[in-house]
Amino acid sequence: MNDFSYTQAASAKEATGIIKEKPQAAYIAGGTTLLDMMKANLLEPPQLVDLNQLPFKGIEQTSDGLRIGAIERMSTVGEHPLVVQQFPAVSQALLLAASPQLRNMASIGGNILQRTRCGYFRDAAFPCNKRVPGSGCPAIAGDHHNLAILGVSDSCIATAYPGDLSVALAAFDAVLTLENQKGKQRRVPITEFYLLPGKTPQRENVLESGELIVAVTIPGAAHARRSTYLKVRERSSYAYALASAAVGLDVQNGTIRTARVALGGVGAQPWRSREAEKVLTGAPATEATFLAAAAAALQGAQPLEHNRFKVELAQNTLVRALQQVA
Amino acid sequence: MKPNDKQIGSSLNRVDGRLKVTGAAKYSAEYELPNLTYGVLVGSTIAKGRITSLDTKAAQNAPGVLAVISHLNSPKVPGFQPTGKEPSQPQTGGEPLKVFFDDKIRFNDQPIALVVADTLQRARHAARLVQAQYARETHQTNMVAGAKDAFLPSSAKKNPKSPMADYQRGQPDAYQTAALKIEQEYVIPTEHHHPMEMQSITAHWEAPDRLTLYDKTQGTIGTRRDFAKEWNLPEDHVKVIATYVGGAFGNALHSWPHESAAIIGAKVTGRPVKLMLTREQMFTMVGYRPYTWQKIGMSATADGRITAITHESIGQTSSYQEFTESTLQQTRMMYQSPNLTTRYRLAALDVSTPIWMRGPGEATGSFALESAMDEMAHLLKLDPMEFRLRNYTEQDPEKNRPWSTKFLRECYAKGAELVGWNKRQLQPGTLREGDWLLGYGMGVGTFGANRGAAHVSARLQPDGTVLLQCATTDIGPGTGTAMTQIAADTLGLPPERIRFELGQSGFPQAGSQGGSSTVNTVGQAVQDACLALKDRLRELAAPGTPAFATAKKEDVALTDGHLTLPGNAARVPFATLLQQPDAALVNVESKANGADKDKFSMYSFSVHFAEVAVHALTGEVRVRKLVSCADAGTIINLKTAANQMKGGAVGGIGMALMEHAVIDDRYGRYVTKDFADYHVPVQADAPAVEVFFVNQPDYHVNQLGTKGIGEIATIGVAPAIANAVFNATGKRVRELPITPDKLV
């Protein structure tokens, strides 16, 4: 770990101002991603800007949907009655993540910005295109059993976002409110927030330098109220997903009126599957429909030797999740 | 509590439980010495080659840094230097790594420099500034490739009777020509011990030739011997203190390079150095369970009598040191088989040296043997328990002599009843609850009931308590508690009046805590010391009170501050006996198991039964029930013994379902280096483990009748789970761990 200074920002302006002057400085919220990276000497910010005093708080009903402040803790949001009632999948995604201790520390903004668990990325002794652009991707011919099969490129096959929350947010059309160094706010749907690796895996999202995540807003909907998040992992708890599915269905008289599907653990980014939704919408809520939707969702999969199992696992996970909400 | 309540067989709470849960127990990294400094190790980033340059300038100039030590400037450690008396051939079996001795790299993350600074943070900061350049050489870390050059261990070459040597009874490889046979390969990946407490040491040169080590070790005497030799010091100039050890599982049975490094650091700076490995370094700088390939061929008659077994094994070791373990031992003695062949080989790779990990080789071997038993039973359409009973050994077929005791049959019966074995279906994949497929499996374990030599001292104190001391360690099983119980019963005192001190090399000698032998060994010495103390007190009382002169030591009692003789009015106050300093102190040596050792084969036995559920769609495995039954002789403490069984069983769940270190052979470097990637079981993975003890004494092992628990708690668990997964799904997984990717 390097030497660094620490500042508690009292306002968004102060926070962004520091990064403007010192682009290498970093924001810290719960610190559960950032400090791990610093301890491994992967990030060496000269200054940490603590966001915890910013007014990015509250979980409240707005005309656009449920608005959640970026600094709220995973545990608070996961257990909040409004979240539980309106977005069961979001609540479950939060509460199935990490451990109680981590959830008590970790913020929503930090969760959205968590980094990949690719073992090569997390050890500076290895090359890695995401960490050192142009150095190569050892995972492609190496250990990639829990890396992505959708949206990958020749440069990087990581699940850049390995977590759960953004998968549920992607399914239910959540919108991020961002604020830049000029104090200007913009709204970006989470499905447009993350970038595919392409030739630039080091660029993971559309945030400008110093831009803050202020809040996330999730529009209410019938399919969101009837939703679930199913997570398959190598142990019963406290593990990242091998595959996960956030699904919501609005079923009336056995027919699916609207559907939302996103997959985790398999995509280079949280994987919203409009292909699967197309198959589901208007179709009978039957196993045959679910199987067809699952096949559609994995259509473009590009598995490698050690993550080939994910093609079937993700489909089965999706089918099982759809059965649960149907 | 009345003094005559029996303590042995009770569930006495841990005597140090309160100290541990309140944080008062001091572990090796918690000693605050004056002038303390902090050491952080820098590891190599290649697996094989030479260091061509090492830039330590930035580190040296960083704030608070006292020294940066490497092969370039390390003081000459006497034990590392050639003596001129070396045999012309290199030493068989190799030798441990000599840290900072030369520029050679033998494994990835090998310590190449030590930074010592005045705070941990500054040491850590400076460590990242050290830059190394290497001349790489081609390394080999791949087992499949390494196995092509597998070799017989030197110990077996030297001694054809060594347990590592090839073994044969009847016809070699006789299974090959049989009609009913199986032949399968089994693989165990590299696994890491990862005790809660990471390896740590505080090294302090109290004088230029006096060294004190607060060290995480399973053996204070072994550690003292190692470092006395390394620094060419008389053994009594080295003091090793390991009062509390936060788990070890075999990991602290050897001395490791970081310990040598801390001692060097303290030498260079003239100040005590505290060094604790990081969790990442626990993957690389200490030992691990070796990757092991095994092959079993087995044949049987149609009515389920085994006619032949061939069991071969190749275990991973380092390029500089041979590590061997008893992977094949149980195959030679567990089942009746007239023809039996075992072959044990090693593959030397450019990795660090492995070390025994709980259940050691036997746990690895049992995965193959007990899986093969299940495969054979399936082929024969026999219940696997019935198949095992048909091949039950009433005496040791390897040594052709009786067992000291064996109550495995009783374990089978009880375990089957507790797990509900009658629900098991012969046809795999038949039991189902919704999307969950259910299955039952069993696996047997065994481990030698060994008893070595140990010394224990016992002293009657003026306050009427008895102080016992022994250099043994307690890495978690509750040794201090068990010893207190044994002493209490032998002396007829309540446990509160006993104080058992351990974990210091200055105490009377005992071997390391490992191989399930501590209670067998130290327990006997405690009993002997307590009897000797009674005898000493009797002698001291005899001149004034003649009744004691003719009394037997067993009859003497310690009652309310007096030495008494039941049924006799004779009473001597302790104060009278304690007039001479050290009068009431005895120091006793109990010898290793003697004549009985050659007449009987002595083993602990266990059987584990698992009920698992496997999700039909996602391949997730849940262990719903685990029953562990043990024939471990007398149980000294039912509660801590059950703890041992449960902990061992959970370790077995890890082995079966998740533990798996991934090395990228192109770099010869582990990719899994934290707990997010290297999974161990969490609470949700562990069902309530039901434990049953036969609790029958084995007086051939010692006078207490104990046989040992620690290892058999793990041995056999992984195959029980793997067999249950087969029973649930019809899928046989022969390469651990059984992760969902292998079942979807």
Ligand SMILES: Cc1cc2nc3c(=O)[nH]c(=O)nc-3n(C[C@H](O)[C@H](O)[C@H](O)COP(=O)(O)OP(=O)(O)OC[C@H]3O[C@@H](n4cnc5c(N)ncnc54)[C@H](O)[C@@H]3O)c2cc1C
């Ligand atoms: C062992 C372990 C297991 C885990 N398991 C899971 C899991 O199963 N599922 C899951 O979803 N997650 C899991 N996580 C990840 C965890 O959820 C994230 O670490 C956490 O959510 C990050 O939040 P934080 O507030 O601690 O972020 P920090 O570490 O404080 O910040 C993370 C990054 O986001 C930036 N940042 C933070 N807030 C803002 C903001 N408002 N605006 C702009 N930038 C910001 C920081 O600069 C930093 O780069 C796990 C983590 C660990 C360590």
Ligand code: SF4
């Ligand atoms: S998959 Fe991506 S993160 Fe992993 S090594 Fe390749 S480039 Fe780096």
